[in-house]
Amino acid sequence: MSLAVVNPRTGEADYSIEPLDGDAIAALTTKLRQAQPAWAALTPEVRGDALRKLAAAMGRQRDALVAALTADTGRAGISAIEVEAMTKTFIRWADHAPAVIAAAHVRDRQTAIPTITTTTRLVPYQLVGVISPWNFPLTLALIDAIPALAAGSAVIIKPSEVTPRFIRPLMAAIAEVPQIAAVLTLIEGDGVTGGALVEHVDFIAFTGSVATGCKVGEVAARAFIPASLELGGKDPMLVLASADPAKAAETALRASVLNTGQACQSIERVYVAREIAEPFLAALVEGAKAARLNYPDVHKGDIGPFIFARQAEIVQSQIDDAVAKGAQVLAGGQVETLGGGKYLRPTVLVDVTADMAIMEEETFGPVIPVTIVDSVDEAVRHANSGIFGLSAAVLAGSTEEAETVAVRLKAGGVSINDGSLTGLVWEAEKSSFGKSGLGPSRMGESGLLRFFRKQAIIRQSASALPLSAYSEEALRG
Ligand code: NAD
Numbered sequence: 134m135s136l137a138v139v140n141p142r143t144g145e146a147d148y149s150i151e152p153l154d155g156d157a158i159a160a161l162t163t164k165l166r167q168a169q170p171a172w173a174a175l176t177p178e179v180r181g182d183a184l185r186k187l188a189a190a191m192g193r194q195r196d197a198l199v200a201a202l203t204a205d206t207g208r209a210g211i212s213a214i215e216v217e218a219m220t221k222t223f224i225r226w227a228d229h230a231p232a233v234i235a236a237a238h239v240r241d242r243q244t245a246i247p248t249i250t251t252t253t254r255l256v257p258y259q260l261v262g263v264i265s266p267w268n269f270p271l272t273l274a275l276i277d278a279i280p281a282l283a284a285g286s287a288v289i290i291k292p293s294e295v296t297p298r299f300i301r302p303l304m305a306a307i308a309e310v311p312q313i314a315a316v317l318t319l320i321e322g323d324g325v326t327g328g329a330l331v332e333h334v335d336f337i338a339f340t341g342s343v344a345t346g347c348k349v350g351e352v353a354a355r356a357f358i359p360a361s362l363e364l365g366g367k368d369p370m371l372v373l374a375s376a377d378p379a380k381a382a383e384t385a386l387r388a389s390v391l392n393t394g395q396a397c398q399s400i401e402r403v404y405v406a407r408e409i410a411e412p413f414l415a416a417l418v419e420g421a422k423a424a425r426l427n428y429p430d431v432h433k434g435d436i437g438p439f440i441f442a443r444q445a446e447i448v449q450s451q452i453d454d455a456v457a458k459g460a461q462v463l464a465g466g467q468v469e470t471l472g473g474g475k476y477l478r479p480t481v482l483v484d485v486t487a488d489m490a491i492m493e494e495e496t497f498g499p500v501i502p503v504t505i506v507d508s509v510d511e512a513v514r515h516a517n518s519g520i521f522g523l524s525a526a527v528l529a530g531s532t533e534e535a536e537t538v539a540v541r542l543k544a545g546g547v548s549i550n551d552g553s554l555t556g557l558v559w560e561a562e563k564s565s566f567g568k569s570g571l572g573p574s575r576m577g578e579s580g581l582l583r584f585f586r587k588q589a590i591i592r593q594s595a596s597a598l599p600l601s602a603y604s605e606e607a608l609r610g
Pocket residue numbers: 264265266267268269273291292293294322323324325326327328329340341342343344345346348349363364365366396397495497523569570
């Protein structure tokens with residue numbers, strides 16, 4: 134049965150997808166498994182050449198991909214950035230994977246036993262499944278798939294049913310490179326399709342909410358396969374007394390509301406030192422009020438529509454809950470319906486307390502709750518509270534001072550004197566703390582190496598010992 138897809142700028146269901154059922158997934162995965170050994174047998178350099186061809190094919194599909202992503206997400210500029218960035222990511226892994234694989238493939242290592250040497254071989258998981266969310270549809274569909282392909286795995290991707298329009302132009306690009314088309318496919322479907330997919334793969338790379346991640350983790354545990362879980366966050370920003378208040382406000386605003394706050398690495402809580410709280414808040418409110426909605430012209434403005442209308446309801450209910458419990462709204466605060474899309478101007482809240490949903494749950498909207506603190510210890514205590522530990526930020530007068538605070542935070546990545554830097558760099562390995570995720574880093578070399586099992590070949594050059602060498606008599610004497 135077809136599934137309707139809603140356009141975030143009009144609120145109208147103007148697209149539909151055909152979800153795959155378990156039988157169709159089984160047939161597809163059988164074909165991918167048949168093709169994978171030949172792909173894995175190629176050298177990393179030859180696989181890299183095929184990845185570069187796919188990058189070139191994506192270049193030829195660029196306009197269709199950008200148009201699809203713009204319709205999926207209601208935003209134009211970031212859609213163009215997504216296509217460009219992922220095209221470059223294919224090339225980056227094509228360039229880097231051969232050296233990373235060569236370095237990890239250890240040949241003829243001498244062990245402590247003079248007659249024994251070892252070789253460590255890298256054996257890719259045969260079939261990697263990817264399940265991705267709606268906030269960066271192309272990036273999060275491909276971020277794990279590309280290194281998995283570079284490792285020699287076959288890959289099947291199930292993007293979010295909320296933003297599936299890019300699947301068909303991407304499949305058109307994949308079809309232009311038969312070598313890749315044999316080992317990479319995308320499928321349409323919702324959570325039911327995603328759940329069925331986990332049963333058919335050897336490794337699942339999931340990006341999405343904590344609630345769904347827990348379900349995927351359970352299914353993966355029963356299927357006895359590794360699960361890489363990249364989940365939600367409630368990222369804190371600590372603004373120390375030595376920070377420049379106006380500059381800090383500008384950074385806090387951008388890091389909280391960019392992409393309508395629909396980024397896992399968005400700043401969702403700010404803890405500001407009392408000494409600079411007044412000028413910081415004044416500048417933050419001024420900046421929040423000056424931000425323009427990206428409406429009606431998709432090519433103008435700062436804050437786009439909510440991609441998923443239900444998210445607008447969640448965000449509004451968190452704001453209402455905070456206000457009912459005593460929070461004050463200094464800017465924004467009310468979701469607006471414009472042309473059928475749901476928009477929220479940057480919303481600044483003060484007088485927030487730990488019992489409010491907006492301080493405990495992921496918001497995923499352009500909301501900045503600000504808490505004034507009297508010491509660094511108090512800021513660190515607040516920042517480390519809650520179930521999440523994705524990333525964080527510290528702003529101070531110097532990078533050195535900020536770093537002394539950063540190392541006290543329970544977060545996988547901490548931006549110093551900026552916010553949300555984890556979204557910009559790919560080199561830095563990071564593991565999530567708390568319920569923000571599980572598994573090896575998707576960034577850095579580990580992003581590739583996690584798709585391999587390691588096989589040790591252990592060589593004995595002397596005669597193998599007989600049982601009698603371990604007899605009680607032999608061991609005693
Ligand atoms: P979601 O968990 O609702 O859905 C994610 C994907 O899981 C979708 O493709 C969905 O169809 C699928 N799915 C749903 N139920 C399933 C099931 N039972 N089994 C298998 N698959 C199932 O998340 P969302 O609302 O699309 O995305 C927003 C969330 O993603 C936020 O929590 C955000 O923080 C998180 N996120 C995390 C990162 C990261 O790198 N840590 C990056 C981006 C987004």
